[in-house]
Amino acid sequence: MSTTTIDAIQQTDRPQYVRLTIVAVITLGLLYAAFQLYMIAQPVFGALLLALAVGFGIVFGSNRLYNSRFIFPGVATVMLFVAFPVIYTIYLGFTNYSSFNLLTYERSVEILTSRGTVDASTEQPFAVSPDGDGYRIWLPQSGLLSDTVYLTEDLEEATLSPANAPDVLLEARDAIKLRAGLQTLTLTTPDGVAIQNSGLRTFASLTPDYLRLDDDTLERTADGARLVADHSTGFFMTEAGEQVPPGWRVNIGWQNFERVFTSKGIRGPMVEIFVWTVVFAGLSVVFTFAVGLLLAVILQWPHLRFKPLYRILLILPYAVPSFISILVFRGLFNQNFGEINLILEALFGIRPEWFTNGNLARTMILIVNTWLGYPYMMLLAMGFLQAVPEDHKRAAALEGASAARVFFRITLPQILPPFLPLLIASFAFNFNNMVLVLLLTRGLPDITGTVLPAGQTDILASFTYRIAFGFSSSEFGLAGAITLLIFLVVAAISYANFVAMRKGAERRAAK
Amino acid sequence: MIVERPRDLLVKKVLAHGFLILFLTVIMFPFLMIVSISFREGNFTIGDLIPRDPTLEHWYLAFGLDYTRADGTVVNPPYPVILWMWNSIKLGLMAAVGVLVISTISAYAFSRIRFRGRTGLLDALFIIQMFPTTLALIALYAIFDSMGEVSPSLGIDSHVSVVLVYWSGVVLHIWTLKGYFDGIDTALDKAAAIDGATPWQTFRFVFLPLAVPMMAVVFVLVFIGAINDYPIASVLIRSEDQMTLAVGSRLYLNEFKYLWGDFAAAAILSGLPITVVFLIAQKYLVSGLSDGAVKG
Numbered sequence: 001m002s003t004t005t006i007d008a009i010q011q012t013d014r015p016q017y018v019r020l021t022i023v024a025v026i027t028l029g030l031l032y033a034a035f036q037l038y039m040i041a042q043p044v045f046g047a048l049l050l051a052l053a054v055g056f057g058i059v060f061g062s063n064r065l066y067n068s069r070f071i072f073p074g075v076a077t078v079m080l081f082v083a084f085p086v087i088y089t090i091y092l093g094f095t096n097y098s099s100f101n102l103l104t105y106e107r108s109v110e111i112l113t114s115r116g117t118v119d120a121s122t123e124q125p126f127a128v129s130p131d132g133d134g135y136r137i138w139l140p141q142s143g144l145l146s147d148t149v150y151l152t153e154d155l156e157e158a159t160l161s162p163a164n165a166p167d168v169l170l171e172a173r174d175a176i177k178l179r180a181g182l183q184t185l186t187l188t189t190p191d192g193v194a195i196q197n198s199g200l201r202t203f204a205s206l207t208p209d210y211l212r213l214d215d216d217t218l219e220r221t222a223d224g225a226r227l228v229a230d231h232s233t234g235f236f237m238t239e240a241g242e243q244v245p246p247g248w249r250v251n252i253g254w255q256n257f258e259r260v261f262t263s264k265g266i267r268g269p270m271v272e273i274f275v276w277t278v279v280f281a282g283l284s285v286v287f288t289f290a291v292g293l294l295l296a297v298i299l300q301w302p303h304l305r306f307k308p309l310y311r312i313l314l315i316l317p318y319a320v321p322s323f324i325s326i327l328v329f330r331g332l333f334n335q336n337f338g339e340i341n342l343i344l345e346a347l348f349g350i351r352p353e354w355f356t357n358g359n360l361a362r363t364m365i366l367i368v369n370t371w372l373g374y375p376y377m378m379l380l381a382m383g384f385l386q387a388v389p390e391d392h393k394r395a396a397a398l399e400g401a402s403a404a405r406v407f408f409r410i411t412l413p414q415i416l417p418p419f420l421p422l423l424i425a426s427f428a429f430n431f432n433n434m435v436l437v438l439l440l441t442r443g444l445p446d447i448t449g450t451v452l453p454a455g456q457t458d459i460l461a462s463f464t465y466r467i468a469f470g471f472s473s474s475e476f477g478l479a480g481a482i483t484l485l486i487f488l489v490v491a492a493i494s495y496a497n498f499v500a501m502r503k504g505a506e507r508r509a510a511k
Numbered sequence: 512m513i514v515e516r517p518r519d520l521l522v523k524k525v526l527a528h529g530f531l532i533l534f535l536t537v538i539m540f541p542f543l544m545i546v547s548i549s550f551r552e553g554n555f556t557i558g559d560l561i562p563r564d565p566t567l568e569h570w571y572l573a574f575g576l577d578y579t580r581a582d583g584t585v586v587n588p589p590y591p592v593i594l595w596m597w598n599s600i601k602l603g604l605m606a607a608v609g610v611l612v613i614s615t616i617s618a619y620a621f622s623r624i625r626f627r628g629r630t631g632l633l634d635a636l637f638i639i640q641m642f643p644t645t646l647a648l649i650a651l652y653a654i655f656d657s658m659g660e661v662s663p664s665l666g667i668d669s670h671v672s673v674v675l676v677y678w679s680g681v682v683l684h685i686w687t688l689k690g691y692f693d694g695i696d697t698a699l700d701k702a703a704a705i706d707g708a709t710p711w712q713t714f715r716f717v718f719l720p721l722a723v724p725m726m727a728v729v730f731v732l733v734f735i736g737a738i739n740d741y742p743i744a745s746v747l748i749r750s751e752d753q754m755t756l757a758v759g760s761r762l763y764l765n766e767f768k769y770l771w772g773d774f775a776a777a778a779i780l781s782g783l784p785i786t787v788v789f790l791i792a793q794k795y796l797v798s799g800l801s802d803g804a805v806k807g
Binding site: 033036037040042045066067068070071073074075077078081082083084085086088089092097295298301303304310312313314315316317318319320321322323324325327328329330331332334337339371428432434435438439461464465468469476479480483486487490491493494497498 | 520523524527528530531534535538539541542544545548612613614616617619620621624625626632636637638639641642643644645646647648649650651652653654657658660661662675676678679681682685710711714735738739740741742745746756757760761763764769771774775778781782785786789790793
């Protein structure tokens with residue numbers, strides 16, 4: 001039975017118009033933000049916010065949709081911050097979004113047309129005159145005085161008009177202190193010529209480098225070359241085929257995917273990284289599960305004393321924030337200054353190269369991940385072990401079965417099915433365990449002969465992270481394409497988990 | 512294992528304790544080491560596991576205080592650890608409160624209120640929760656980069672953006688809380704309905720007080736998850752004074768500026784409070800965790 005039979009009309013404790021006013025104000029605020037986004041040429045984000053505003057207005061404004069008010073916040077959050085970014089990432093995979101093609105078309109044009117070259121032959125001295133909170137610029141040679149300017153570091157424009165010399169002028173060294181503000185100032189003479197600060201004491205006229213002829217064509221003033229916007233590559237091109245940066249974002253269809261599958265320098269490391277990702281996630285689950293289960297079995301032994309103490313100490317690695325533990329290991333494993341190599345050298349006279357040898361780096365990552373992950377498995381296993389009926393074990397022991405045999409034939413088969421969804425979830429978690437890789441090795445050591453930065457300990461997620469946010473160039477589009485491939489794998493894993501959960505639910509229902 | 516001879520039992524006990532103690536020694540090694548390093552002079556291994564001339568230099572620096580060495584040189588703190596800690600706690604609290612509000616209301620709706628498309632929505636949420644937000648980082652960066660042009664407080668390098676992304680973790684907790692609400696007797700809401708309560712009043716005065724223990728679990732889990740996040744914060748935060756602990760701590764172990772000793776003190780200082788919170792809450796957390804949550 002549900003409670004929806006109660007009608008919303010009962011809500012009379014607060015007048016209707018108060019709620020409607022609040023709803024209207026919030027809706028208008030959202031609509032304004034949507035409009036702003038549309039104005040800066042982000043129609044997709046604008047539309048999304050528009051949908052949010054309309055949805056909010058309808059759900060909270062209408063009485064008939066009273067029940068939907070409870071579900072709206074959750075659904076809106078998931079749509080905005082999970083579903084939309086996922087879809088948008090896939091969309092970016094089909095664009096050339098990167099550090100070379102970062103902007104929208106309008107912004108690229110704006111940047112090109114705002115560039116100018118100072119004409120040294122028109123240089124004339126200037127002086128600054130204080131005026132209330134701001135300043136006026138005085139050009140003695142042409143007898144022009146500017147409107148009040150504030151000389152902040154933001155772009156500023158002002159017009160000049162003929163006037164008499166102002167009474168108070170700043171000393172030259174005080175004017176120099178305002179240099180940062182002067183450099184972002186553009187003054188317009190009565191004839192319409194733009195002049196800018198061109199030196200410590202001078203202003204000079206500015207010739208724009210590019211003139212906009214029509215929507216898609218620019219003219220370069222230096223050599224009169226015509227630049228045509230190429231909307232398939234996202235660059236302005238001269239007739240000679242020269243690309244003029246900055247570029248803008250355009251759709252390039254399947255090109256990123258073609259690069260991934262055909263370029264040897266990408267496909268090779270991708271395959272290697274994919275295999276390592278699966279091996280890493282699989283072995284992490286196996287090791288943490290084995291160690292956790294073993295400890296849980298020992299802790300469940302009725303004859304053991306000091307159980308609470310052991311339990312607390314054993315879950316410590318789980319209680320300490322993982323980013324701290326990972327960085328601690330990064331230091332301890334350090335080749336030259338690390339304490340682990342110090343001990344190994346004292347005992348065996350060896351200094352393993354944990355960070356430069358691929359296999360050792362992979363071993364190290366697995367050691368650290370087992371250390372981090374076994375307490376979680378141990379806690380879960382302790383719960384599941386309690387559910388195994390004691391008399392089954394007793395019967396087997398009376399028949400003369402050894403403890404190990406009892407464990408593998410009676411206990412393990414009983415706890416494995418309920419454990420399965422959690423193991424799959426753990427696999428999925430480790431498949432994308434970026435924090436570990438980024439903080440411990442950053443994917444290093446590098447795989448040789450690659451086009452992109454790719455490391456031997458990189459997993460797919462950290463590989464895309466480095467493509468998008470690495471030190472060299474940022475290839476967001478390509479990273480988006482690879483992320484789509486990860487999404488497919490994750491979808492397969494989640495489906496497997498879904499099936500496992502259903503089966504588990506059926507089994508419980510059958511009991 | 513049930514009928515055992517006393518001598519066998521003794522041998523087994525010794526073996527079990529021996530194994531556990533040996534295992535714990537290996538597990539505790541990093542903790543003991545980091546404590547020792549935080550009191551050791553300098554930032555490099557000098558060949559001693561136990562410091563010969565213990566110094567408080569690293570601890571002074573971790574607390575943001577200048578330290579004067581015996582020879583008179585003054586060392587300044589390399590990074591604002593306390594500020595980072597405050598940033599982390601602030602983000603963690605804002606994330607936890609937001610997630611708690613959204614997930615409690617949604618979980619109540621999914622558990623008690625009938626509306627069209629309920630089963631479909633639940634299945635969709637189950638699939639969606641499998642996609643970690645960290646995979647959509649590129650899109651999130653692009654989104655907040657553009658939002659910054661509308662208002663800097665929603666752009667890159669703003670804490671608001673980071674918290675909004677942390678809110679995306681609600682799905683998992685909707686599931687946890689929905690399971691909890693499902694276990695509450697429907698007689699309670701019927702009784703409330705007969706007394707004339709609206710669904711909102713039922714939620715506010717019947718369900719919310721009952722859910723407090725489970726909400727505490729969700730709160731702590733989200734808080735710890737936010738503190739532990741590295742990828743999201745590292746992409747959305749740029750300037751040093753906006754950084755969280757997870758992003759900032761990494762700077763200590765830079766190849767060109769390796770501050771191992773300073774890091775050790777800062778790590779203990781920042782790790783200890785969170786560890787204590789976790790250990791106090793762990794009894795209650797375990798039940799929440801086994802419902803499918805994976806610590807991130």
